[in-house]
Amino acid sequence: MMQRDLTSLTKRELYGMARDRDISGRSSMSRSELVEALRPPPTEPHEDDNPEVEVVEDDFDVDGIGSVPLPGISPEDRAEARARRTALEDRLSQFVDQSRHCSWTSIEGHPCGLPVLAGTDRCGLHGDGSIADRPIPLTGSLGFSSWPTLWRHLTLATYDPDAFGLDPVVAEMTWSVLNRLYYDYFRVEVEGIENVPSNGGAVLVANHGGAAVPYDGAMLALAVMNEAEPPRRVRVIGTEIFNMLPFVSHLYRKVGAAYAGRDDARELLKRGHLLGVFPEGERGFMKPVWEAYRVGRLGRGGFADLAQDAGVPIVPVAIIGSEEVHPAVMVSKRLAQLVRLIFPEQRVEEIAIALNPIPLPIRWKIRFLPPVEPSGDGEPIDGLEQLERVEDVRRSIQTALDDMLAHRTTAF
Amino acid sequence: MERVLVTGAATWTGGNLIRRLSQRDDMAVFAVDDRSPRIRFDADFRKLSLDGLDLARYILEVDPTMVVHLQSVHRTSEEGRRASSEDRILGSLGLFGAIERLTSIRSVIIKSDTAIYGASPRNPSVLAETTRPQGKPSRHQRDLAEMERFIGEARKVHPETVFTTLRFAPIFGPNVGNSISRYLTLPVVPTLLGFDPRLQFIHDRDAVDALEHAIDNPIDGIFNVAADGQMYLSRMLRLGRRIPQPLPGRMFDTALRAMTRFNVPAPDHLKGLMKHGRVTDTTRMHEDFGFTPTHTCRQTVLCGYERIDTNHDAT
Structure with missing residues (x-):
């Protein structure tokens, strides 16, 4: 043949x-x-x-022949992505009761008209604020078909963002767009989602990578939104650079991320949110490709302290994919100096340089590891104990990463 | 009979407050300011310079049992106009000096501003009364902080006197014309390109209510006063049917200078606000101070743009 x-x-x-x-x-x-x-x-x-x-x-x-043989996305992948997206839609639509509509009316006389959340009398926007923790599609379906309705609520400002600036409508629109990336491009596989608590706060600690764009934050949040039962929002926290960059500064808040200040993190946990933390920080983000999947120092380990204070478990998360999407071929301190010269407020130590402008279609894997519970008495932990706990978390992430890499046949 | 001395009678909030207080029988109101009031009220008004000994002498002469210090920092610092830094704070210095000598003083209410937290990318998303502001302080912020330090000194002398500091979010509504509300109600509002700050406001009537609440229920402490909820600037302008004009940083500065020419004074802390926004935690206001504004943030914005009836009773 x-x-x-x-x-x-x-x-x-x-x-x-x-x-x-x-x-x-x-x-x-x-x-x-x-x-x-x-x-x-x-x-x-x-x-x-x-x-x-x-x-x-x-x-x-x-x-x-003649077409460029792209590594990765095959027709089977595409079919599977489509099937997974449909399954998600079906699952999410159960949370919305299409037969009844929200009775809320704004004081200027705009009716709400969205279907109510199942078992309540109000829609997600005008209800008890549970939308900040449980992302349920406001119209019952996740996709472009609901955008005109969402756009109406966006322009009429019929709702308030939550205290950290989460805008449920913008978040939902972004969710439906990024799901393409999640299912079709990165084809994220999730393991151990049952380790994410379905109620109350937890600190998700993951390895960081990306070099150019922090895809891992988005993918971590999407993994919990798409796979957890019921869906939950992960409030990923980022450095102050997000607050300084134009356009990013408000968008990252609107989609549900927050600033990585101690006050913010504590407040998020107090309100029972899932907190997504990348303690490796900028160091991990700017990792060159030859150090990929080697988990560095987890910052100062503030997350252990936070989790203990709030009495919530730490869920270590191992992410495969983020550190290869933009393989950094070089890490430059000179360039960072130049950036600091132009933007003196920015605190960048080094800048990673990746040659590919578009992310590589890596097959991602996210594994949620068994949670580390806070020590029973609820007393604040001392420095040594904190260090031990941080080291435990780091080791468990590293072990999981090594295991996943060893069992991987292809990156694409 | 309560003897209430109100400084800053010519401000919008001052005028509205004095008008409200002068209708009550249980207090005599003494109003002070260095210019003529914009809002008519029926109270004893004395026009004297707020930055100097005149004010202190007048306070000793009146011997009030209660002082409502609305013009806590010089209005040049609030509006971003030039004045030497001594001038801007002398009023408060004199006032607190006089308070230290008074014997019958029962309570002092000071109007501060949430601008005291400044605007910095490192500020927490929600600012509590105890939050230490980050970043380089603006002039207005330094003045406010210094004024609040005077309170601490006066408190040492009068431990039994109640000092209530109310940090107001920007006052917005149909009955005010302060610099921020004038800026936000321009037909075309210059904004910073790529930034959409989260803002909080307090309705002008709620601000007066809060001051009256503090007069009736003296509670010692510092409280943020803001309406429930918050608002992204873009959404606010859309609600107000104003056209945003996004400008890059330098051009934004130029636009602010041009606005000052056209008698819309742009405070120097406005740029920070338009970049990083400011949202405060009002838990203490609700729980300790015991005050709940009648308007939410959204209603305040709609009232300010006269999209809904000014005297609308919020439900």
């Missing part, structure tokens, strides 16, 4: 294929020699082949 297809091609096309497969001596081969060389290799692929090449061979499609 393969043989016949190959023989029907012109020499030029065969040569192109040979170049793609990097067959040595191809330039001096005749047409028949090329056909011979291009035959599917009977031997096993070499063990030291890097995963990228392997995928190229798997996906190799003779009819598709």
Whole structure:
């Protein structure tokens, strides 16, 4: 079959294929020699082949000559993503009662008209504020079809953002857009979602990466929104740089993130939210590619202190994918100096340089590890105990990362 | 009979408060300011300079049992106009000096401002009364902080006197024309490109109510006073049907200077507010101070833009 297809091609096309497969001596081969060389290799692929090449061979499609063989997203992946998105929609629509509508009317006379949350009399926007913790699609469906309704509420400002600036409407719109990235592009697989408590606060501590864009924060939040039963919002906290950057400064709040100040974190936990923390911080974010998946120092371990004070568990999270999306080929202190010169308020130590402007389609895996409960007496922990707990968390994340990497066949 | 001395009678809040107080039989109101009041009221008004000994002498002469200090910092600092820093704070210095000598003083109510927290990217999302402000303070913020320090000194001399400090969110509503509300009600509002601050307001009537509440129920302490809820600037302008004009930093500064020319004074702390916003925690106001504003933030904004009836009774 393969043989016949190959023989029907012109020499030029065969040569192109040979170049793609990097067959040595191809330039001096005749047409028949090329056909011979291009035959599917009977031997096993070499063990030291890097995963990228392997995928190229798997996906190799003779009819598709001329198109760039992209690593990753196959039609099966796409079909699976679509199925997962539909399943999510079905699951989420149960939380909304389409038969009744919210009776709220604004003082200027705009009716609300959204369907109510199942078991209550109000919609998510005008109810008891549970929307800040439980992201339920306001119209019952998650997608572009609900955008006109959402847009109306956005422009009429029929609701208040929560104390940290979460705007449920903007958050939902972003959620539906980012789900494309989550299901179709990064094809995130989640394990151990049952370790995330379904009620009350918890601190989710994860390894950090990204070099250019903190995708891991978004993916962590989406993982809990999409997979947890019932869905919950993770309030990821970030440094003050988010407050300084134009456009980011308000968008990151509107989608539910918050500033990583001690007061904010404590207040979020007091209100029973899930707190997403990347204690490696900028150091982890700017990790060069040769240090990927080596969990660095977890900041000063303030999260252990916070969790103990609030009496909430720590859930370590291991994320595979974030540290390869923009592989940093170089880490520059000079460039950071330059940035500081232009933006003196910015506290950047070093800047990672990645060569790819678009993120690589890495297959992500997020594993939620068994929670570390706060010590029973609720007393504040001393420095040594805090260090031990931080080290425990760090080690468990590192072990999980190593395990997931060892069992991974391909990055794409 | 309570003898109440009110400074800053020519301010919007001052005028509204004195008008309210002068209708009551249980108190005699002595109003003071260095310019003529904009709002008519029926009370003993004395026009004298607020930054100097005149005010202190007058206070000793009146011998009030209660002082409501509304013009706590010089209005130049609030409006962003130039005045030497000594001038801007002398009024409060004189006033607290006089208070230290009074014998019958029962309570002192000071109007401060949430601008005391400044605006910094490192400020927490919700500012409590105990929060230490971060970043470089603006001039207005320094003045407010210094004024609040005077209170501490006066408290040492009069431990039995009640000092109530009310940190008001920007006062907004149909009956005020302070610099921030004038700026926000311009037909085209210059905003900072890429920034959408979270803002909090207090309705002008609620502000007067809060002051009256403090007069009737003297409680020692510092309280943030703001309406429930908060509002993104973009949403607020949309509610007010105002057109936002996003400008990059430098051009925004220029626009503010131009506004000052057209008699819309732009305070120097306005840029910080328009960049990082300011939302305060009002738990203490609700629980300890025992005051709940009748208007939510959204209603305040609608009232301020006269989208709903000014005397609308909030439900």
